[in-house]
Structure formats: C-alpha cells, structure tokens
Amino acid sequence: MISFDEARQVILDQARPLGRERVSLTEACGRVLAEDMRAPWDLPAWDNSAMDGFAVRSQDCQAAATLQISGYIPAGAQTHDRVEEGCAIRIMTGAPLPAGADAVVPVEEVAEADGTLTLTARVDPGQHIRRQGEDVARGEPFMPAGSRLRPDGINLLASFGQAFVPVFRRPRVAILSTGDELVELGETPAPGQIINSNSLSLAAAVRESGGEPLLLGIARDEVDCLRAKLAEGLKADILITSAGVSAGDRDLVREVLADLGVRELFWKVAIKPGHPTAFGVKDDCLVFSLPGNPVSTLMTFEFLVKPALGRICGGVDATKPSVRAVLRESTKKKKGRLQFMRVALTQEGDVLYATSAGNQHTGMVSTMVRAEGIAVLPADADRAEAGTLVEVHLLG
Structure with missing residues (x-):
C-alpha cells in the first residue's frame, strides 16, 4: 500500500500529452492549445x-x-x-x-x-x-500553449482570422464496468441486480475533463469475458475499470490485466474511500482499476484519474479549485489513511464552515449529490476534531 501523494506522483509520471491536431474554431471550445498564439495584426486595427x-x-x-x-x-x-x-x-x-x-x-x-x-x-x-493595438498589439503573444479554450478565447482567435487552431489530441478513454449483478440502463433489474450507473458517471466525468469516453459495456465475473473486454479497452489511450479489484474470489480484473501484459505499478492506496485502487501501464495505455462502490469510483476518478487526464490533454490542471474551511463537527476516521469526506459549506462572516453532507457510506450517491466539496482529512490521526481547518476540494 502506498500513500495518496505517492500514488498520484506515480500516475503523473506516466501521463504525457498526446499528439497535436488542427481543428476548426467551431469545434475548439474546451480544447487545449498546442502552440503559443501571436497577433498577426493590431487589435483594434485602427483608432x-x-x-x-x-x-x-x-x-x-x-x-x-x-x-x-x-x-x-x-x-x-x-x-x-x-x-x-x-x-x-x-x-x-x-x-x-x-x-x-x-x-x-x-x-x-x-x-x-x-x-x-x-x-x-x-x-x-x-x-x-x-486606440489601435490597445487590446493586443501586432506580434504580441495573446494566448499561450496549454490554455484551455473558453468562449472568450474563441472570440479573440476569430478576431485574428484563425479558422483552425492547433490543439492537443483528446485521449480516448475506454470504460468498463464489471460484475454479474449489473444490467444496462433501460433494462429492468431483477432481484439482486443493479443498473450499471458507474459507466455513465465515469463517461460524464471523462467528457468534463477533456477526454473522449468509449463505453465497453459490462464484463461478467468470468475470465474469458473479462479478457475480451479488457483487450479491447487496452487499444485506447486510457482504460478505466470499476469493481473487481478487491480481494474476493471473483475479483479477477488484476489477474486478467496481468495476463494481458499490463505492468501494475501499485495496488492499494492509503485513502478512504478508494483503498483497493490499482494502476498500471501497457505500452502507451494507462490503466486505472477503480473500486466498484459508486462514491469510491467517483472519488478515485476525481483525485487520481482527473489530474492525469489534465496532463495528457496538454498540461492543464483539470481538478477543481480548493478552499480552506473549519470543520463543524468531530468525526472518526481510520488512522493511516487520508479520508475524503463529502461536506456542505456555509459562510459566516469571514469564516467558511464545512459540515458533513450526510451518510458517508460509499454506496450513498445522494450524499455526493448534496455535497459542495470534499474535505481532505489527514492520514496521521484517527479523529478529526471540530474546529480543525481542513482543505476542501470544491465540486460543481
């Protein structure tokens, strides 16, 4: 088991920008510039x-x-x-x-x-x-490589006649959910079955972070089925699996990935939720094996996968900003593990307070929906006391 900081560094060491391509300005919003842009003329062009x-x-x-x-x-x-x-x-x-x-x-x-x-x-x-050139002077760099293009940037590029722009290629991210209990959206679950919601939330998170999601569907807890699906996923730039990475007799994902030539760089991270997360590489494909509980899946994506996506997309920081807040209430935690706590935020005067958003069980997605941020509770204690100042990663 490695620490959270070690795990993230191992991942980032493997994440590199992909090749470049030129896209039309109408398709460029959200993409990351691959070259510095300089003004071909003054803007405005005249007084x-x-x-x-x-x-x-x-x-x-x-x-x-x-x-x-x-x-x-x-x-x-x-x-x-x-x-x-x-x-x-x-x-x-x-x-x-x-x-x-x-x-x-x-x-x-x-x-x-x-x-x-x-x-x-x-x-x-x-x-x-x-005045002529008071916005941007001819020859001036007005947008550096690594900038994520927003509507205002599109406006400026259009003002300089840039119909096509050089951007980093978006990573293709294969997403596979595993488990005999899963059915696809649109099917009626029988007793003991659940809908494959993880694939859809991961696809949304990938798209929000600048990647192109490729849904591989469901792999059953059986070696041949897993092998076929995982082999297909390894053709992408990134493969994300959910479930099947713990220590049960039907948790076969790591075993099959190893048989397919994936070099595992770590398994188990000192975090909660998300402890059984694994990460490996095969050729140029990064492989993230995430836990199956929905909140664990989303948390490990937010803190481990998303930073790598940002680097691959051109070096931008894809993570949400963070703030400092005071805990309203004391909470128990597992010593030795960094804990991610879903919180609501309230401002009172100059002080920002963080309060539990509800039940912290990793199956409680509604608590995630109600949360405005994720409080990061340090690993070196078994309790976080009320009044403690903590880092909170903002959501939304």
Missing part, C-alpha cells in the same frame, strides 16, 4: 469610436460650446474626413476616428438642433476612443 456620438477636437469643447455637424461616419466605413475647427462629425460605435479628432462625445451629452450641437458635459482628450 475607432467606443460610442455612438460625435468626433470632436477637445480644444473646441469649452462648456456650452456649439459645434457645426460636418459629416457622418457609420461603422464599417472608410473615411478621409477631417474634423475642422469648430466642427463635429457624427460617428457610430466601431467607426474609424477621423483625422483631427481627439475625443468622442456620446449622443447623450449633447443637444442637437438645425445641424449643430451644444455640449452639455465636459469633454476630455482621448475620451471614448479605442
């Missing part, structure tokens, strides 16, 4: 108006001054107009600033009549003007 209003010379704009309206520049126009002394040119948002102008007066700050305008507010040089 332009930030408001609907009038382009003016600020020196002509003393209090209550009256100016002659001498022209009109709509958005999208090219202009050779010039603002002459005592004049103003009507201008729309985004339109290029005419020569001679050093300010824009919004329409709300003038009184207009008979081709003239009278100023009703102070005018400062440079007001309401977007």
